[in-house]
Amino acid sequence: MGFYESRILPWLIDGVCSVGQVMKRRSLVIPQARGTVLEVGIGSGINLSMYDPARVTLVYGLDPSPGMKRKAAGNLAKAPVPVTWLGQSGETVPLGDNSIDTVVLTFTLCTIPDWYQALTEMHRVLRPDGTLLFLEHGHAPDKQVSRWQNLLTPGWKKVAGGCHLNRPIDAYLREAGFTINDMDTGYMPKTPRWAGFIYSGGATKALR
Numbered sequence: 001m002g003f004y005e006s007r008i009l010p011w012l013i014d015g016v017c018s019v020g021q022v023m024k025r026r027s028l029v030i031p032q033a034r035g036t037v038l039e040v041g042i043g044s045g046i047n048l049s050m051y052d053p054a055r056v057t058l059v060y061g062l063d064p065s066p067g068m069k070r071k072a073a074g075n076l077a078k079a080p081v082p083v084t085w086l087g088q089s090g091e092t093v094p095l096g097d098n099s100i101d102t103v104v105l106t107f108t109l110c111t112i113p114d115w116y117q118a119l120t121e122m123h124r125v126l127r128p129d130g131t132l133l134f135l136e137h138g139h140a141p142d143k144q145v146s147r148w149q150n151l152l153t154p155g156w157k158k159v160a161g162g163c164h165l166n167r168p169i170d171a172y173l174r175e176a177g178f179t180i181n182d183m184d185t186g187y188m189p190k191t192p193r194w195a196g197f198i199y200s201g202g203a204t205k206a207l208r
Ligand SMILES: C[S@@+](CC[C@H](N)C(=O)[O-])C[C@H]1O[C@@H](n2cnc3c(N)ncnc32)[C@H](O)[C@@H]1O
Pocket: 013, 017, 040, 041, 042, 043, 044, 045, 046, 047, 062, 063, 064, 065, 068, 088, 089, 090, 091, 105, 106, 107, 108, 111, 112, 113, 114, 118, 161
């Protein structure tokens, strides 16, 4: 991993992902988490302050990036709930089957290289009565916007840590065996439309 990925990108991502309108959307999702939580691609730990200690017993924060772990140190120290850091990729989750009450996925499915394998792992560890909470950006329904997303993604991936602008989040969740129970979609204001189409909601595991 080069200097840019380990020393600059974690600070850039943290800044962009913690602006006011994004924090507001996070605050609608994260307090719903309960029990034992797995946050995949926890990054700099922006969500940590929003977990409700009356509902959450432990957060496994999984992220393969040492740079992100460094950037997360402050949020980890202030977390209102216990956190165990797992320095691994979402494609191989080191937790048992049916061991997790809530999987949290915020602005991460865009980046995970093998999204299907990672979602399969989330499906495996989630309890049958558990919930996957998601807040992601991705494929926009407007043809003109999605054309730009497809055009920009190859270059964007190189500067944004592997982030794809054009992933159809709802279709990916369904393909990996989740049932989406509630979902809001829409463009974030004050954000270029090619980067700002948001999918937010909750899914459960359709039994295989
Ligand atoms: C845009 S950041 C989002 C961080 C955090 N989820 C948030 O909401 O602020 C994407 C995160 O995905 C992580 N990531 C990259 N590849 C991954 C993988 N294979 N499995 C899990 N996380 C991964 C990156 O290290 C980074 O922290």
